[in-house]
Amino acid sequence: MTLSHRTWATATCYALIFPTLAMLVVFVFTPVLWAFSKSLFEFEIGADALFVGVDNYTEYLGRDPTFFPSISNMLFLTTFAVFIQLTLPLIVAKLIYVLPQERWRYVYRLIFLIPTLVPGVAVMLIWQGMIYSDRGMLNEFLRGIGLASWATGWLANPRTALYAVAMIGMPFVGGFQVLIYYAGLSAIPDSVNEAAAIEGCTGLRKFFLIDVPMVLSQLKLILILTIIGGVQSFENLLILTEGGPGFKTMVPGLWMYYNAFSFQRMGYACAIGVVLFSVVLGLTLLNIKYFRSTEELQETT
Amino acid sequence: MSPGRICKFVSLIFVLGIFAWLLRPPSDEEMERDANLSLQTSLKASDTKYVIKFAPGIFYMPDSTPYDLGKPLQGLKGVVREFERRFPDTQIEILTVPGRREYLVTQLSSGQAPDIINVNVEDVWIDVQKGWYIPLDTFLESPNPFVLEKGDPDLPGATQWWDMFKYQAISRGKAAPDNKNYCLTFDLIETGIFYNKDIFREVGITEPTDWEDFIHILQKIQAAGYTPLLMNIWSFNDWCKDLFFDQLYYGILPGIDLYKDPIREEYLQGYLDWDELAFLYEKGFFNAEDPRYVEIWRQMRRLKEYTNDDLVSTDLTREFVTQRAAMLWMHSMMTWRLVADRQLGFDWGVFYLPRFTQETSPYASGEDMCVIGGSATQIEVTNSAVSDTNVEWTLEERMARSRRLERVIQFLQFLCLPEQYEKVVNEYAALIPNIVGVTPREEIEPFRIILEGRYTTTKWVFTFDLRFSDIQQRALSLYLTGGSDLDEFLSWQVGNLDYAVSNLLKRKSVDRDQLEKAWRELAAIRSQARDLPSTVLEGDQNL
Secondary structure, eight states: OOHHHHHHHHHHHHHHHHHHHHHHHHIHHHHHHHHHHTTTOOOTTOOOEEEEEEEHHHIIIOTTTTTTHHHHHHHHHHHHHHHHHHHHHHHHHHHHHHHHHHHHHHHHHHHHHHGGOHHHHHHHHIIIIIITTTTHHHHHHHTTTOGGGOOOOOOOOTTTHHHHHHHHTTOOHHHHHHHHHHHHHHHHHHHHHHHHHTTTHHHHHHHHHHHHHHHHHHHHHHHHHHHHHHHHOOOOHHHTTOOTTTTTTOOOHHHHHIIISSOOOOOHHHHHHHHHHHHHHHHHHHHHHHEEEEEHHHHHH | OHHHHHOOOOOOOHHHHHHHTTTOOOOOOHHHHHHHHHHHHHHHHHHEEEEEEOOSSTOOOOOOGGGOOSSOHHHHHHHHHHHHHHHHEEEEEEEEOOOHHHHHHHHHTTOOSSSSEOOOOOHHTTTTTTTTTOOHHHHHOOOOOOHHTTOOOSTSSOGGGGBBSSSHHHHHHTTTSOOOOOOEEOOEEEEEEEEHHHHHHHTTTHHHHHHHHHHHHHOOOOOOSSSEOOOHHHHIIIIIIIHHHHHHHHHGGHHHOOOOOTTTTTTSOOOOHHHHHHHHHHHHHSTTOHHHHHHHHHHHHHTTBBBOTTTOOOOOOHHHHHSSSEEEEEETTTTHHHHHHOOSSEEEEEOOOOOOOOTTTTOOOOOOOBBEEEEESEEBBBBGTTSOOOOOOOOOHHHHHHHHHHHHHHHHHHSSSSHHHHHHHHHHHTSOOOOOTTTOOOOGGHHHHHHHBBSSSGGGGSSOOOHHHHHHHHHHHHHTTTTOHHHHHHHHHHHHHHHHHHHHHHSSOOOOHHHHHHHHHHHHHHHHHSOOOOOHHHHHOOO
C-alpha cells in the first residue's frame, strides 16, 4: 500500500512536471539545437540553406570588422554594470536596513521599487529624448551654467557615446537589486548583529567584515544575472544608438540581430549566437567555480 | 450597524445591481435591432468574396494627419469606397504595418503579408527569387480596363497601363535586375534645400549659383551665428554620395559604362548597375588609389563643417522652424510642414544643390547636379494576392489562375484613374503626381522642376546588400564626426566593398565575358581621361 502510494505520488509529480518539461524542450532546447545546426549553413529566410561548415565561425572570429570593437564594448559595458550592481544597490540596501523605524524602511523600499514599474523602453526614450538630445536637459544645463562648448550630441559623438550609454540608469539603484540585498541583510541573524555590537564591530567595519560576507549569495546571484544580461542584451542599444556612431556602441548581440533580421544572414547570426552562448556558459561556470556563496563558505569552514 | 458595514453593504448591492442589469433578458425592440444588424453583417459577409489588404504606408493613411497639421486624410478612403461600390464582392482593408524590414520578411515568408504593400523596390529586388512578389509587367503592358470603359482609344492607358505614368524613365527604371517590374511608381519625391529667406536677407546672401558660392554662403551664415545647413547621416550616406559621385565620375562615364541594359537603358542612360560597379571595383576603381573616390569623401567632410554637429538625433525640422538654422536639405514632404503651419514666422523658399566647379575639384564634370529622388510610394503586390491558388503551382501558373490577383490588379488600375488618383495624391502638398493628366499642387512646383533634371549615375545605397549600406553609413558617421580620419575610413570602406563585391559575385551570376569585352572596347575612351587609378592604367596598357 505504502509502495503503491509512493509510486502514485512519484507518477503524479512526473505527470505534473511533464507539460512544463515538454514545452521547455519544444520552445527552448529545440530552437537552441536548431541554432547550433543552422550556424553551419548559409541560410536566409525563404531561401534554400547551403552547408558551409565552420565558415560562419571563421568569418565572425577572423574577418568580421565588428568583432573586436563589439567585444570590447560588451566587456566595458558588462564590467561597468557588474561594478555598479555589486556596490551601489548594496550600499542603498544597507542604508535602508539601518533606518530605525520599520515604517520608514518600508517607505524607502517602496520608493526604490516604483521606478521599476516604468517600462524599459520608456526609460530609454526618456534618456534619449529628454536628457541626451541636443536640446535635452544635460546640454541645456551646461549652456545654462556657461559651459555651452561642452554641449554635444552625447549619443552621436564617437567620444562620448559609449560612456553615455553606460551612464543610463543613473543613480543605478534599481529596486530589484536593492530588495535582494535588503532580503540578504534582513536574513542576518540578530545574534550575529548583537555579537558584532558587543565586540565593537560597527559602521564600515561591520559592513565589510559582517554584512558583505553574509550577503555573498545575493552578490553571486546578481553577478551571474548581470553578466548574462551584459553579454546577451542589446535592445537598449538598438533603441538608443543602433550601435553607432560607427561601431562605437555595437555589441555582439546587436550585430547578431542585424545579421538575422536586417541582412537576412540567419546562419551567420546563429553562429554569433552560439559564440555568445559559449561566452555566457564559460563565464557562468567560472563564476560558479570560483565565487563562493555564504552557504558554500559556511560548508567549507 | 457601523457606518463601515453599511457602506460595504450598499456597495455590494450596487455591484449586484449592475450585474443584474447586464444579465437582464433583452427587450423585444433590442432583439429586433440585433437581429437586423446580424442579418446585415451576415449578408455583407456572404457577399464579400475578396478581402484585399492594402498597406499604403505613411503618406496616404486614411485618418492620419501629416505633421499633425491640417485635416485628417480621407482621399484614399473615398477611392476605396467607390471601388467597393463597383465590386460589392470585394472589401479593401487599409492597414498600417511596421516599416521595418524584419516585419515584412517574416510576413512574406509565411504568406501573411498584406496583398498590396509600399516598400522601397530596391529592398524587393533582394528577395524576388523567393517568389514573394508578383511581377507586374503583363498587367502594365495590357490596357487599363477602366480607361477602356471611357471609350476613347487615345487616352493614356487605353493601349497599355504603362502609358498612364508620367515619369516613364523613373517608373520603368524601377525594373529589378531580372528585368521584371515588381513596382508601381505611384508618385514621386525629390530633395531640395529649404531655406529661410529672412535669414538670407539678414545675412545679405542669395541662392547660390555653384558649389563654391554655396560654400561661401554657408560660411557667411555660420559667421552670423546660425547653423548653416541641417542634414542627417542618412542624407550624407545616400543622397550626398550619389550626387558627389555623379559630379566627379560623370566626366569619365563614357569610359566605364559597360553594360547597356536592354530595357532600362532607354530611360536611364549610362546608369551603373550593381554588376558594373562590382566589375569596376575589381578593375581598380573605388579605393584609396582612385582620386575621384577619395574626393567624394573629402568633399563630404568639407560640407560637414557647416552642418549640425549631431547627425543622428538632431530634430532637423524643429531646428529649421525655430529659425536656429538657415537651410535644411530635405525631401518634398517638408513642403506640407511649412505650408500648413500658420504660425511659421518666416518666409521660405527652395533651391537645388549647385554643381561643382574646377575650383571645387579638378574632377568636376561641370554638369548640373543630377536628380536623386524618384519613386516615393512604391507599390508592390505580394504572394498573398495569389493565396487562392495551389502553392504547389509555379508563380506564373498561380498568377494566371488567381481570381484574387485579378481583383487586386483591378483595384490598382482603378486607383490610377486620374479622377481617383488626384483625390489621393493631391490631398496635401507633399509628393509629385505620376499620372498623366494630374498636375502637382502649386506649392511643390519647385520639386517638379528639379525632377526634370538628369537622373543619377548610380544609387550606391541600393546597389549592394543591406550589410554594405549599414557598414558604409557607420564608417561615414565616424569619419564625418571626427571619430576616424580619411585613411581609416577608406580602409573600412574598401574592406566593406571587398566583402560586398565578393558576396554579390558569389550569389548572383555575372556575365564576365560580356563585361570584359565592353571593358576592352572602352579602353580607347579611357585613355583620354586623366587621373585614373594606376591599376586601371596598367591594365589598359596590357590590353
